[in-house]
Amino acid sequence: MSFFSDKALKELDEIKKRYPTRRAAALPALYVAQKEFGWLSPEAIDAVARHLTLPPAVVKGTATFYSMYKHRQVGRHLIQVCTNVSCMIFGAENLLGLLEEKYGVTPGGTSPDGRFSLVIMECIGACDKAPAMLVDEDFHSDLTRNGIINILESYK
Amino acid sequence: MEYLLRNIDSPNSAEITEYEKAGGYEGLKKALKIDPKDLIELVKKSGLRGRGGAGFPTGMKWMFASADPKFPKYLVCNADEGEPGTFKDRPILEKNPHLLIEGMAISAHALKSEKGYIYLRGEYPYAKTVLEKAIAQAYKRGYLGADILGSGIKFDLSVHQGAGAYICGEETALIDSIEGRRGQPRIKPPFPVSVGLFGKPTIVNNVETLSNLPFIVEVGAEAYSKIGNPECPGNKLFCISGHVAKPGVYELPMGTTLRDIIYGHAGGIKNGKALKAVIPGGISTPVFPPDKLDCPMDFVSVPKFGSMLGSGAVIVFDETTCLVRVTWRALKFFEHESCGKCTPCREGTGWLRTVLERIENGQGRPGDVELLEDISKNIAGKTLCPLGDGAASVVMNFIKHFRGEFEGHLKGGCTFNAPEFRQA
Ligand SMILES: Cc1cc2nc3c(=O)[nH]c(=O)nc-3n(C[C@H](O)[C@H](O)[C@H](O)COP(=O)(O)O)c2cc1C
Ligand code: FES
Numbered sequence: 001m002s003f004f005s006d007k008a009l010k011e012l013d014e015i016k017k018r019y020p021t022r023r024a025a026a027l028p029a030l031y032v033a034q035k036e037f038g039w040l041s042p043e044a045i046d047a048v049a050r051h052l053t054l055p056p057a058v059v060k061g062t063a064t065f066y067s068m069y070k071h072r073q074v075g076r077h078l079i080q081v082c083t084n085v086s087c088m089i090f091g092a093e094n095l096l097g098l099l100e101e102k103y104g105v106t107p108g109g110t111s112p113d114g115r116f117s118l119v120i121m122e123c124i125g126a127c128d129k130a131p132a133m134l135v136d137e138d139f140h141s142d143l144t145r146n147g148i149i150n151i152l153e154s155y156k
Numbered sequence: 157m158e159y160l161l162r163n164i165d166s167p168n169s170a171e172i173t174e175y176e177k178a179g180g181y182e183g184l185k186k187a188l189k190i191d192p193k194d195l196i197e198l199v200k201k202s203g204l205r206g207r208g209g210a211g212f213p214t215g216m217k218w219m220f221a222s223a224d225p226k227f228p229k230y231l232v233c234n235a236d237e238g239e240p241g242t243f244k245d246r247p248i249l250e251k252n253p254h255l256l257i258e259g260m261a262i263s264a265h266a267l268k269s270e271k272g273y274i275y276l277r278g279e280y281p282y283a284k285t286v287l288e289k290a291i292a293q294a295y296k297r298g299y300l301g302a303d304i305l306g307s308g309i310k311f312d313l314s315v316h317q318g319a320g321a322y323i324c325g326e327e328t329a330l331i332d333s334i335e336g337r338r339g340q341p342r343i344k345p346p347f348p349v350s351v352g353l354f355g356k357p358t359i360v361n362n363v364e365t366l367s368n369l370p371f372i373v374e375v376g377a378e379a380y381s382k383i384g385n386p387e388c389p390g391n392k393l394f395c396i397s398g399h400v401a402k403p404g405v406y407e408l409p410m411g412t413t414l415r416d417i418i419y420g421h422a423g424g425i426k427n428g429k430a431l432k433a434v435i436p437g438g439i440s441t442p443v444f445p446p447d448k449l450d451c452p453m454d455f456v457s458v459p460k461f462g463s464m465l466g467s468g469a470v471i472v473f474d475e476t477t478c479l480v481r482v483t484w485r486a487l488k489f490f491e492h493e494s495c496g497k498c499t500p501c502r503e504g505t506g507w508l509r510t511v512l513e514r515i516e517n518g519q520g521r522p523g524d525v526e527l528l529e530d531i532s533k534n535i536a537g538k539t540l541c542p543l544g545d546g547a548a549s550v551v552m553n554f555i556k557h558f559r560g561e562f563e564g565h566l567k568g569g570c571t572f573n574a575p576e577f578r579q580a
Contacts, residue, residue, distance in 0.1 A: 018314045019334075020354055026336030027319060065338035065495075068278040068320030084240045085439060085485050086397040086471055091575040122322060122489055123240035123439075124279045127397035127471075128404045131578060137281040145577045 003047035008036050012051060022052045026062050030069060039070035067119075074117035075110040077155045080134040083120050086127035095131060095148055096120070102149060116152070158407045159371040160364065160393060164251040170286050172293040175254040181299055183370030187262040188307045190373075195266035196222055199369075201377035205388045208234055208325075208362030209438070209466050211455030217359060221349040222267055224357040231264050231272040232334070232353060232360045236318055236325035238277060239438035240489060241469035244393035244405050245363035249276070249283035252367075253290035257313065259366035261299055262373060264311040267359055271312050275330050278319045287315050322493035326541050327360040329495065340495045341541035364393055384410030385454045392465075394453065396422045398472035399429065411457065415449035417470060429474035433558070437466025439486050440546030442553035443479075463553075478572035480565050483554045484512035490547035501544030504535040508551055515562065518569020525555060525562045 004012065015028045029048045030040065037044035040063055049056040063069055070078075079099065083092045096107060096118075105111040105118045126132035129141030133148075140151050168174045175181070187195060200215025221229060233256065237245045248256055260272050276284055291313055294300045302310050316334050318324050324333045328342035331353045352358025368390055372380050381389045392410050394417055397403045401423030408417065414436060418424065425431050431446045436453065442463040444451070451461040458465045473482065491505040508531055511524055532548035539545065555562055564571070 018316075021335065023336035024334060024354075027333065028317065030319075031317065062336055062338055066278075066319035066321050068318075083485070084489060085482055086241055088481070088485050089398060089473065089477055089575050091577045093575070094577050121279070121320075122492065123238070123242070125237055125243040125246050125277075127241055127243055127469075128395065130397060134279065134281075139282065142580075143578060144580050147580065 003043065004032075004036060004051065008032050016052075023054060023058070025052055026054070026059060027066075030059070030063050034070055039073050041073075073110075075105075075114050077116050077136055078134075079105075079116055079118045079152070080121045080124070081118065082122070082124045082126070082130075082132050084123040084127075086123070087131040090130040092131035092143075094145075095133075095143060098145065098148065099152075103152075116155070158391070160255070160367055160391060161247060161252070161405070161407045164247055169251045170253055170290060172254055172290065172297060175252075179374075180254055180370075181258055181297075183373040184258050184261050184299060185305065187265055187369075187373045188305060188309060192222070192266050192268055195262070195373075198377050199266070199372065202372045202380040203377075203386070203389045204365065204368055204372060204380070205390075205455055206362055207364035207368075207392065207468070208360075209239065209464075211388060211465060214361065214365055217349060217361075218263075218267060220347070221357045221359045224350045226350070226357050227268070228271060228356055229267055229269040230353040230356055230358040231260060231267060231269040232327075232330065232358060233260060233272065233274040233363055233366055234325060234327065234330060234360055235274050235276045235280075235283075235363045236322075236330060237280070237363070237467075238322040238325045238493075239440060239467045239469060240486075241397055241435065241438050241471045242395055242467040243397075244395040244468055246280065246283065247393075247405055248363055248367050249280060250286050253283075253287050254294065255367045255370060256287075256363055257290060257294050257299065259369035260313060261294075261304065261311055262369045263359070263361070263366055265304075265309055269359070270310045273314060273316045273334055273353075275316050275318060275324070275334060278317055284315055284317055291315070321495075322489075323495045323541070323543060326543070329541070330360065331358060338495070340497045341543075343540060384412075385452065385456065388455045392453070392468050394468045394470055396470045396472065398470075399426045399474040399477070400424065400472050401426050410454040411452040413449065414444070414451045414453055414470070417453065418449070418472060422470075422472075425472065425474050427474075429476065431472065432475045432477055433473045433479060435469070435471040437464050438469040439471070439489065440542075440550065441466040442549055443557060445557045476572065478516075478570055479554055479558050479561055480512065480516050480570065481572070483551060484509065484516050486550050487512055487547060490543065490550075494543060494547075498539040498541075498544060500535045500538040501547065504531055504544065505547050507531050508535075508547065512551075515565045516570055518565075520566040520569075522566065524566060525559065528562075529555060 033044040110117040132141040205211040324339040329339035333339040348358040487509040536548040
């Protein structure tokens with residue numbers, strides 16, 4: 001019995017072909033599980049472990065090392081704001097206050113309406129257009145006070 | 157002449173047809189006719205050095221890997237690009253992916269490797285889409301796969317997506333991460349060229365390094381070795397951020413001076429302000445005061461001026477910047493990214509951040525600057541990988557060049573204005 005949808009199972013089969021060991025499929029399989037379950041819940045970890053026939057503790061141990069997996073339930077959209085040096089000197093930290101004011105979301109948390117979760121990022125490779133953020137999988141840069149709100153308003 | 161960013165302004169630069177039209181994959185065709193041994197010799201003669209940070213001679217690394225009798229051999233492209241301030245590999249990954257794929261196919265032939273991975277940072281989801289599409293196109297045209305262009309040579313390539321851990325840019329941590337483990341650096345030796353991915357000989361090279369290969373094969377070792385500084389030739393991608401008028405990625409010959417990069421190419425300091433400090437090679441490299449601008453930017457010259465070329469990430473600070481705050485933010489990064497394996501790094505980066513934080517907040521104590529130096533000395537040289545050294549040398553060098561600013565903070569905290577919102 002499997003906890004994955006047929007589509008996910010097909011994806012997992014493709015992934016496993018790329019590696020000579022089962023364990024090497026863990027990182028990509030965790031991404032698949034995250035998509036299926038919404039976050040890396042204990043069930044999601046378990047599903048990956050069973051699928052790759054690895055002990056759940058091994059899978060969990062690997063997963064928790066990496067900060068970009070969703071280790072908690074998150075809102076509909078994930079805002080990832082870079083505050084590293086090149087962004088900091090262009091006021092990235094001010095953006096955090098603005099987001100709290102406007103949406104009631106603080107770093108590590110989710111807005112009360114479940115719309116946005118917020119995390120602080122290290123450099124995301126857009127330093128020439130600082131400050132920068134990722135919303136879900138989209139890059140946004142040159143963020144100004146009004147600009148960031150206009151962008152976020154398009155994420156419902 | 158640009159050969160790394162050639163053509164990237166065209167809207168379809170990532171398409172294989174567009175790349176072929178501009179002469180793409182000709183280098184691979186030529187390379188397939190060259191014996192692997194001679195190809196390695198060519199790379200050695202070209203003088204190419206790795207662009208991932210350390211500047212290790214690529215031909216030498218290849219020779220070690222090729223001398224190892226074990227098979228299979230793995231070729232891994234390091235596209236983790238995590239060093240803060242660095243965004244130089246991104247234009248290749250997003251706009252010129254076939255240059256990298258061609259470079260990897262050439263390298264694979266030289267190294268007799270039949271399997272390659274591109275370790276791509278999780279923060280670049282768009283690059284993943286572009287790369288996977290480009291790889292599929294390359295398979296279709298026979299540049300990858302079981303029988304490349306009818307030569308009988310085999311090379312399979314796939315993307316392995318990281319998940320937000322800076323340390324996975326370090327090559328042995330990267331290998332662990334592909335194997336499905338927590339990314340923690342291994343003790344060396346053995347080096348990856350003999351015991352690497354899945355215990356096999358493994359060559360890890362940076363995106364930009366591998367992207368030099370098609371051009372080297374095209375023009376030959378001798379012509380290549382005459383570009384820039386003969387001791388480490390070729391073009392280099394410099395990424396400039398901070399207080400300059402025109403931040404961005406510039407492809408310039410190795411040895412271009414820092415002054416020329418900042419004032420000649422990046423338009424000088426923004427809004428007519430004065431320059432205060434420059435980080436020449438990414439956050440982990442020692443800061444320069446303004447009197448070092450004549451430093452030629454290459455792997456041999458920058459150390460003579462007291463820093464490192466690193467990833468070629470130039471970060472510029474104007475007179476309004478609080479450097480204590482910059483140092484604090486850098487250490488917050490190192491604390492967050494320490495993998496936790498070595499005690500001096502795991503504990504020390506946290507202590508440094510704590511002391512810097514209280515200095516910046518006006519709660520510094522007499523002797524705190526000396527305390528920072530003492531902690532740094534106890535990290536440097538006592539860790540398995542260079543992350544700890546980097547953290548220590550950031551603190552030591554900011555203090556060395558700007559001691560007055562740190563001590564000034566001890567008497568009443570920070571007097572700089574906090575950075576304001578960006579104006580459009
Ligand atoms: C903490 C740390 C982070 C690193 N991050 C990267 C990186 O993001 N990209 C990269 O190419 N090399 C990185 N390196 C260097 C790699 O370990 C390795 O030297 C490099 O990928 C070799 O490729 P090259 O010879 O082509 O430069 C890092 C090293 C350390 C110690
Ligand atoms: S420092 Fe923010 S994107 Fe690089």
